[in-house]
Amino acid sequence: MDFAEPPVSAAWEHRGARAGFEVLMTSHGPGGRTLRGTTTAVEDGVAWVVEYVIEVDDGWRARRARVRHPHGDGEVVLEKAPDGRWLVDGRHDPALDGCVDVDLESSAVTNALPVHRLRLGVGEVADAPAVYVRAADLTVGRLDQSYARVADTDGRQSFDYAAPAFDFAARLVYDESGFVVDYPGLAVRYPLTP
Numbered sequence: 001m002d003f004a005e006p007p008v009s010a011a012w013e014h015r016g017a018r019a020g021f022e023v024l025m026t027s028h029g030p031g032g033r034t035l036r037g038t039t040t041a042v043e044d045g046v047a048w049v050v051e052y053v054i055e056v057d058d059g060w061r062a063r064r065a066r067v068r069h070p071h072g073d074g075e076v077v078l079e080k081a082p083d084g085r086w087l088v089d090g091r092h093d094p095a096l097d098g099c100v101d102v103d104l105e106s107s108a109v110t111n112a113l114p115v116h117r118l119r120l121g122v123g124e125v126a127d128a129p130a131v132y133v134r135a136a137d138l139t140v141g142r143l144d145q146s147y148a149r150v151a152d153t154d155g156r157q158s159f160d161y162a163a164p165a166f167d168f169a170a171r172l173v174y175d176e177s178g179f180v181v182d183y184p185g186l187a188v189r190y191p192l193t194p
Contacts, residue, residue, distance in 0.1 A: 003116060003176065003177050003178035004176045004177045005028075006026050006033070006177040006178070006179065007177060008025065008027070009023070009024065009026070010023075010024045010026075010109075010179055010189065010190075011023045011024070011190040012108045012109075012180075012183075012188060012190065013187065013188050013190065014041050014108070014186060014187050015185075015187065015188060016184075016185035016186055017043065017185055017186055018042060018186075019041060019042050019043075020042060020043075021039070021040055021041075022037060022038070022039040022106070022107060022108055022109065022187065023037060023038055024036070024037040025037070031057060031058060032055060032056050032057040032058055033055070033058075033060075034054070035052070035053070035054040035055075035056070035109060036052070036053050037051070037052050037107065037109055038050070038051045038070075039052075039106040039107055039135070041106065041135070043135070043136075046136060048069070048106070048135050048136055049069060049070055049071070050067060050068070050069065050104065050106040050135050050138075051067070051068050051069075051070050052065060052067045052104055052106075052107065053065065053066045054110070054113075056113060059116075059117055060112075060113050060116035060117040061100055061101075061113075061117055062078075062080065062101050062102040062113060063079070063080050064077075064079050065077070065078040065102045065131075065133075066078075067104060067138055068138070069138065074137065074138045076089060076133060076138045076140055077090075078102060078131055078133075078140070084097075085097060086099060086131055088131075088140050093140065095141065095142050096131050096142055098129055099130055099131045099142060100114075100117065100128070100129070100130070101113040101117070101128055101129075101131070102130060102131050102133070103130035103131070103132045103133070103143055103145070104132075104133050104135070105132065105133065105134045105135045106133075106135035108179075108180045108183050108186060108189070109179065109180075110130075111161070111180050111183065112174075112178050112179050112180065113130075114126075114128035114130070114145075114147055115147065115157075115159060115174060115178050116178045118147060120147065120148075120149035122150065122151060122152075123149065124148070125146060125147070125149075126146065127145070127146050128145050128146060129143065129144050129145065130142075130143045130145060131143075143165060144163070144164060144165060145161065145162060145163045145164075146161070146162050147159045147160070147161055148160040148162075150171065153173045154173075156173050156174060156175060156176075156181065157173070157178075158171055158172065158173050158174070159171070159172050159174070160172075170183065170184045170185065170186075171184065172184075175189065
């Protein structure tokens, strides 16, 4: 299963758990892609802005991420070492061993990484533990999650997503480029015009 080339830009409206927007710019270079985005939102009465740059290889495996609050009140740098261990601001965090993806609480984009990487067929299920970064304080931890490919929804690939630590499950619907178009309770993708 192959996805179409991702668009150079995309945007989401965050709805439900928070109110806000996310804007993404993508670029493709030798050996991988760069995802640059900004999310602004209000959640539980607290406003925040998160900027991110995520680098993935051609197989959509995360290699590096820089996540920051743009007003100088926090930044975290995640790097995958050659031996596969994750470094958080240059220090190994053993709790992250075995993680392949990066998942940002503030982003609908990061749910594209495991879907691209796993390329599941209908009926297939896979665990996709991720390095997880919280929006408000940029703390980092492990998020165990799974994706189960189900029958398409209106011709779009769909996955049953679960994150047991948050007692959360939802059916995520993706576009032809492998970006979420409907994340129930969190975000909806804006349509793009050529």
